[in-house]
Amino acid sequence: MATLREVAELAAVSVATASRVLNGSDHPVSRDVRESVRTAAETLGYTPSAAAQALKQQRSKIIGVIASDILDPYFAELTRGIEIEAAKYGFVTILANANRDPEQERMKFRVLREHQASGIVFCGSDIEGAPGTAQLAREVNLAVRSGTKVVALAPRGFDSTKIIIDNDAASYELTRYMLSLGHRSIAFIGGMPGLTAVEQRTVGYRRAMYEAHALPHVVGGTGMRQESGRDAMARLVAAGQLPKAIVCANDEIAVGVLAYLWTNGYKTPNDVSVAGIGGTRGGAVFGLTTMTLPLVELGGLAAGYIANASDSPPVPDPPRFELSPGVTTAKATSLTAAPGG
Amino acid sequence: MATLREVAELAAVSVATASRVLNGSDHPVSRDVRESVRTAAETLGYTPSAAAQALKQQRSKIIGVIASDILDPYFAELTRGIEIEAAKYGFVTILANANRDPEQERMKFRVLREHQASGIVFCGSDIEGAPGTAQLAREVNLAVRSGTKVVALAPRGFDSTKIIIDNDAASYELTRYMLSLGHRSIAFIGGMPGLTAVEQRTVGYRRAMYEAHALPHVVGGTGMRQESGRDAMARLVAAGQLPKAIVCANDEIAVGVLAYLWTNGYKTPNDVSVAGIGGTRGGAVFGLTTMTLPLVELGGLAAGYIANASDSPPVPDPPRFELSPGVTTAKATSLTAAPGG
DNA sequence: TTGTACGCGTTATCAC
DNA sequence: GTGATAACGCGTACAA
Numbered sequence A, B: 001m002a003t004l005r006e007v008a009e010l011a012a013v014s015v016a017t018a019s020r021v022l023n024g025s026d027h028p029v030s031r032d033v034r035e036s037v038r039t040a041a042e043t044l045g046y047t048p049s050a051a052a053q054a055l056k057q058q059r060s061k062i063i064g065v066i067a068s069d070i071l072d073p074y075f076a077e078l079t080r081g082i083e084i085e086a087a088k089y090g091f092v093t094i095l096a097n098a099n100r101d102p103e104q105e106r107m108k109f110r111v112l113r114e115h116q117a118s119g120i121v122f123c124g125s126d127i128e129g130a131p132g133t134a135q136l137a138r139e140v141n142l143a144v145r146s147g148t149k150v151v152a153l154a155p156r157g158f159d160s161t162k163i164i165i166d167n168d169a170a171s172y173e174l175t176r177y178m179l180s181l182g183h184r185s186i187a188f189i190g191g192m193p194g195l196t197a198v199e200q201r202t203v204g205y206r207r208a209m210y211e212a213h214a215l216p217h218v219v220g221g222t223g224m225r226q227e228s229g230r231d232a233m234a235r236l237v238a239a240g241q242l243p244k245a246i247v248c249a250n251d252e253i254a255v256g257v258l259a260y261l262w263t264n265g266y267k268t269p270n271d272v273s274v275a276g277i278g279g280t281r282g283g284a285v286f287g288l289t290t291m292t293l294p295l296v297e298l299g300g301l302a303a304g305y306i307a308n309a310s311d312s313p314p315v316p317d318p319p320r321f322e323l324s325p326g327v328t329t330a331k332a333t334s335l336t337a338a339p340g341g
Numbered sequence C: 001t002t003g004t005a006c007g008c009g010t011t012a013t014c015a016c
Numbered sequence D: 001g002t003g004a005t006a007a008c009g010c011g012t013a014c015a016a
Helices: A004-011 A015-022 A031-044 A050-057 A073-088 A102-114 A133-145 A167-180 A196-211 A226-238 A251-263 A295-307 A333-340 B004-011 B015-022 B031-044 B050-057 B073-088 B102-114 B133-145 B167-180 B196-211 B226-238 B251-263 B295-307 B333-340
Strands: A062-067 A092-097 A119-122 A149-152 A186-189 A217-219 A245-248 A273-278 A289-292 A322-324 B062-067 B092-097 B119-122 B149-152 B186-189 B217-219 B245-248 B273-278 B289-292 B322-324
Touching: A004 A015, A004 A031, A015 A031, A050 B050, A062 A073, A062 A102, A062 A295, A073 A092, A073 A251, A073 A295, A073 B092, A092 A102, A092 B073, A102 A119, A102 A133, A119 A295, A133 A149, A149 A295, A167 A186, A167 A196, A167 A245, A167 A273, A167 A289, A167 A322, A186 A196, A186 A226, A196 A217, A217 A226, A226 A251, A245 A251, A251 A273, B004 B015, B004 B031, B015 B031, B062 B073, B062 B102, B062 B295, B073 B092, B073 B251, B073 B295, B092 B102, B102 B119, B102 B133, B119 B295, B133 B149, B149 B295, B167 B186, B167 B196, B167 B245, B167 B273, B167 B289, B167 B322, B186 B196, B186 B226, B196 B217, B217 B226, B226 B251, B245 B251, B251 B273
Parallel strands: A062 A092, A062 A119, A119 A149, A186 A217, A186 A245, A245 A273, A273 A289, B062 B092, B062 B119, B119 B149, B186 B217, B186 B245, B245 B273, B273 B289
Antiparallel strands: A092 B092, A289 A322, B289 B322
């Protein structure tokens, strides 16, 4: 690893001059000196030390990302959005998996701070009641007050900048869509208990059902993964409660539901209509009806806020979502008409 | 951000003593001094500066990860394995997406080096013939010679440490399995042209088919994603070439194949048997038959090698893969028997 | 057992 | 236009 000093020696100039040439300083340097420093750096394969720069400037070009589950496309998209935007500013992202555990989040948060991350992004939402949540909140609040930029891309109980979609409304509108198709028997598969984002989506579903005078049926789950959806369906069927339509808390669950249905001889959308929330790549190939969330943009906004030195207000208007009708949902009448006619 | 100096002042000791207490130095420090330093650090919310530490020790606790596509579960698993193992050593992973572009890989590699990463892991394989591959190789070789630890988790043309599975053998054995089920009409959907890993898997498939005196049919694709599998199937069917069994270059493609089949009225495994390679979470919920690769372990090995100061030989015996029979494959006879009997 | 002092690679402030 | 030089926060000889 060649250092600036070595470059300067080779170019027969001072480190100051070398520094001025090699980083975009506006300090004037003569053409020929500029050139010789450049070639010296080139021949030595000079690479600036980010550590030294960070130490000097009290600010590293690092964005910390705390994801709940990198295997979940939802977080993968978010992470990708952050990374792409960060790269535009010469920033780099440190990725930390927290496995939906507040205690792990706290540890990772601490490590990220040690690395002088310019900002830290929490991708997942709170888990209400989980041990360690309060402790985490206290620590984050402390960090925020001491100047660390913290962004939450999901509902969180601490005092960070928040860039979040309206989970309630997204779920509400999706349920309304199902209702507009003529369905009345619509179940909601809710995934992980305690997840704030899920709670909000449940509320939206309930409200839509209530307004339509339809009976809500919320199926508690054990997770946000594909298996969770499959297992929930298995239980539903075992209990003889197969609904005509299903709204899932996320796309992964929805894919699991589809997997169960298809491998058990059911047809979509003829037998059951299925929809998810997220609009991730996982559901796309199946033509899953879903509420598409601007995940990449969300991540990009967070990264942009952190990378820009501006301490100014970061939040633009609330990110919009959009219904993406697929082939897994259909009008309720299309089925009842068939046997009748 | 409290500094060591501030902690030392509050505890009324020298920075040297404070340092000795706060990092696990084996230098002897008296009990009470130890205690006062600890409490001082606690009250000040002291966080060591990773930048300063890295600068001082010429070695940061950072592992750089260059992934081809973080949205692909294959790389997500790898990344996760790296992160988990790295965390055990107090290391952190900087994630960089390269979008399967050698030019981007080179840029990211450079940035990772600037951050004094202790090691850099390439998750994806080479793309033969892509512009920039040679340039990347040269740069990596230079870095390796200058001491940077570089690990490739897939076949690569540069001189790095390599921890890779035998793609040829994995594909060969999977194809043998298909043959053992009585299939003769087995197609291979190959995904991305030029990807070395895919080439090797193609070779394994061809060898197994050749040995069985069966006619190989390799379908070139346009990518490694689910859509790629779906599109390849569409083309196959449009050409009236629907095979009885399909080996896919990875699980994602296989899921896409399943999606096509199911949404077009075909049954698996009755009409077509489908298998993938990878054993990622994406195929699990569908009961996809696949060659399970130890992706998390692979990542862990890379991280362990880098995190351990040992410059010694890192490579254990070649990582094994394992056939995971699912419900998407069945004996060829079970179908031909039905109409005949 | 504790303290002093130097240097890691860089940027920035001054003087020339 | 250019060059010394002082920090940034930390670890660690070396001294005491």
